[in-house]
Amino acid sequence: MKEIARSYFWWPDMDKEIEIITKNCIICLQNHKNPEKTKLTVWPQPPTVWHRIHADFLGPLYSKMFLVIIDAYSKWPEAYIMNKITAQKTIEVFKSIFVRYGYPLHLVTDNGPTWTSEEFKNFCKIVGVNQTFTPTYYPPTNGLAERFVESFKSHVVKIVESGHTVEYACNLFLFDYRNTVHKTTGKSPAKLMFGRELRCRFSLLRPNPVVDKIDTEQVKLIINSKNNFKTFTTGEKVMVRDHRKNKNKWSLGKIIEVLIPGVTYMVEVDGLYWKRHVNQLLECGETIE
Structure with a gap:
């Protein structure tokens, strides 16, 4: 309209008056193309883990529905196969999650009937969770859940097509x-959620961080403690608690190995090797036979 008008006329505020005409034309407005997309406002970074969580339903995928939940701070995800996505069943899943992680302060969902039901709203109110709904038919505002949903679907499908079950693929x-290190945080969800990495199949490639024996200083503390724990040495004769039938309560034995000083020992009794706690051992003379 502006281009045509400019080719024939000119008067002050011509462009502005043409815009007014179009803004007051109901036919034009009803058939208007979508406006230019504005940049989405980023959710504020929560101060700690499990402060704000995003939830969404996924499916049907292989004839199953999934409830996915992701923590905004750590990016820790949860996913549950749902037989029904009713408010009652969803509340049951959330209760099991809250038992492990506690109540979040903020829950972000879309406007699905489960989330907007009075039953689920009352549940959130009772546990003190502030519920926020994204605009209807505009899922990008729940982008954290949406991105995880896409990643979840993509990878689960690949694993299932490799010959595994849906349950196996999900887990x-x-x-x-x-x-896995998240590109947004630079750390893995497990590290941010629990302060440690999860021991996985790739951990076998690294040296075992668990020491086999107690540190020397800890041994000294045990020996010098007020309880005056008794310690035994390799080769020392001891009386060992005998749990065999038709045997004496205590049998003569010998310390073969000190497993944990002042705590557990490997002893030999009649050619048998037993692991015994210090409370199952008695001192005896070295000349006893």
Whole structure:
């Protein structure tokens, strides 16, 4: 309209008056193309884990529905196969999650009937969770859940098509996702959620961080403690608690190995090797036979 008018006329505020005409034309407005997309406002970074969580339903995928939940701070994900996505069943799942992680302060969902039901709203009110709804028919505002949903679907399908069950695929993806460095945070969800990485199949490639014996300083503390724990040495004769039938309560034995000083020992009794706690051992003379 402006281009045609400019080719024939000109008067002050011509462009503005043409815009007014179009803004007051109901036919034009009803058939208007979508406006230019504005940049989405980023959700504020929560101060700690499990402060704000995003939830969404996924499916049907292989004839199953899934409830997916992701923590905004750590990106820790949860996914549950749902037989029904009713408010009652969804509340049951949330209760099991809250038992492990506690109540979040904020829950973000879309406007699905489950989330907007009075039953679910009352549940959130009772546990003190502030519920926020995204605009209807505009899922990008719940982008954190939406992105995870796409990633979940993509990887689960690949695993299933490799010959595994949906349940196996779901668990494998969740395990690896939780232990993989997230590009947004620079750390894995497990590290931010629990302060440690999850021990996984790749951990076998690294040296075992668990020491086999107690640190020397800890041994000294045990020996010098007020309880005056008795310690035994390798080769020392001891009386060992005997749990065999038709045997004496205590049998003569010998310390073969000190497993944990002042705590557990490997002893030999009649050619048998037993692991015994210090409370199952008695001192005896070295000349006893």
